Amino acid sequence: MFDYLLIDTSIHWLAVFFYILATISNSYGIVFAKKRLENWGYKLAWTGLFIHGLALAIRWVVSGHGPYMVRYEVLSSDAWIAMAFFLLLKRRFPQLKPVSIIIFPATFLLIAISLFLNPAIKDLPPTLRSIWLVFHVFFYKISLATLLIALAFSIFHIAKGRANAKWLKRLPDHKTIDLYSYRFASFGFIFWGIAILAGSIWAFQSWGRFWGWDPIETWSLLTWLLFGLYLHLRRFFAWRGDKAAILFIFCFITSIIALFFTGLIGPSVHSAYFT
């Protein structure tokens, strides 16, 4: 008998398998300067991405809506976007390659967590059928992908100054790492803002109000303002280096709380989203 959920989770586990292999190969290659293994890691990641994408596409067709209804598919699609974004950008900007040491495990962690959640398909309630919801969710996912890259550079900056590992010395210099961290943080700021805007339009269309100080809305605004503070401190108070990196990590933690945990804290109009 055709059991779609069994097939769905099986394909996801296959993708996890490839991501784990990619992580091991790539991380080993970066740390021990084995270029061949490092490149194999990227190839395995591409394979995992393709399999993962297939699972999401099939689920989209079967459910009749995008992957933004239940936590299982939300985490899975977040992981896919993060991986796809990194792999595509890496081709254009090879300096991003070392970031895989953070992106790969983050991706398989997201997808692995999702596999412990209920994969049942939920029908789309009428409130969630809006193009603005699609933009809202999509830009949050893109934002998460850029913030992960910025997080990686922030961690590199701190680690490079404190640890004496050979592989850290092979990373770009402090100034370059700091600059990339800033650039991707600012991308995250832009996309997060666009996501809030799209969400406001959707809220006005569905609920008659563009902002209701809902816990998720409040945390999202808080995160955006924190990133604004980070950018101000960098621009006008010359915050650089480790100071900026630590602040960014704090901002990133807030963004994770806003994205994944506020729905669990209290009642919210987004509750249907976080089932």
Place this chain on the structure above:
Amino acid sequence: MSHGKASKLKFDIRQEQLHKTGQSTRFHKLLTARITVLLLLLLQLLAILSAALIPQRSHLSPTQLEQWQKAHPWFYNLTSFLGLDHVFGTIWFWIILILFLLSLTNSLIYQLKHTNAQHTGLTWFSRINFRRWGGICLHLGLLITIVAAIIYSTTSQSALLQLYVGEVHTPQDAWDYAESGSLSDDLRLNGSLKLDRINSTLWPSGQLKQITSHLTYTNYGKRKHITLSINNPVSINHIRIYQLHDFGKDFFITLKEKNDIHQLNIHIKYPTQKATWAYGNFNASEIPYEIKAKYNINYLLQSQQTSLVIKLLRKNEFISQIQLTLNESGKLGPYTVTLNDVRDWTAIMAVRSPGMLMIFVGFTLLIIGSLCLYLPIYKSNV
């Protein structure tokens, strides 16, 4: 007045003007100082963080508020005193916001005064200072959004209404629930609204797919047919009408015991999850019993065929049960019960929200500004 005295007067006036100019320059400098901006930003962050962590009165029902108060008595007193349980309504939050707006406005004026293009280039495009204009756009967008949001919060009006099929709501009728900003009255429609019929569609799983209300709006004798569905509001004279998720049936029953007659309305909402039955409880002060009722939702919207199952309880102890269709009577405990009427109902919401367009204009400028400021790679590395 002698020439000497006139000169001295002019000098004094000039000194006073310079003193005021000096004071205003100092004030301007204080407002736009980087540390001031940072401080105001931090204060707003702290305010929003406290609203995020401490339950706000506007998000809690009176029962929930009472429970929280009992669970955290000393913390409740502290947060109540500081206004942390209603942050966005406190005077200190508004002071911070106004200072922030003043700072932003001063900063914008300064930026606009100093936007001389620094670039040289063959085309007009290459001579535009995108970074500077990006900053201006972003801050202007922020200013417009905040000001428009203040206008919106003080002048918006909203109202909820439950309508039966066939019922007419006139401008003189009261709403079931109304809310308005501090500078506006309750919302009032210019014409009457009649609910003609309700259609709902379900997913194969039984969950609600869409609910559509067909209404007639009459204004000065002119009729307009409106079709409302969830996520598809309709605008009438700058008032947006929204279809809400709630719909169901009301069952009007009569309970008769000797000479006592009680008219009751059992209000049952259509379930949000997949179910075979829709349930409702009813506690009437006039009878010493509790009533639980359900109707089979396979007969959705066919009111004349809908049967209602009524259970009579006393202190949770089962007394009697009966199933009735329209105009049927039967024995329920000590009562003779008659199902007199079944009416379909749904809930709609009317909203007037001045300033919404400006809010979205502000948002758009904000995004354009941040794109210009942060997407391109500028020569000076930050």
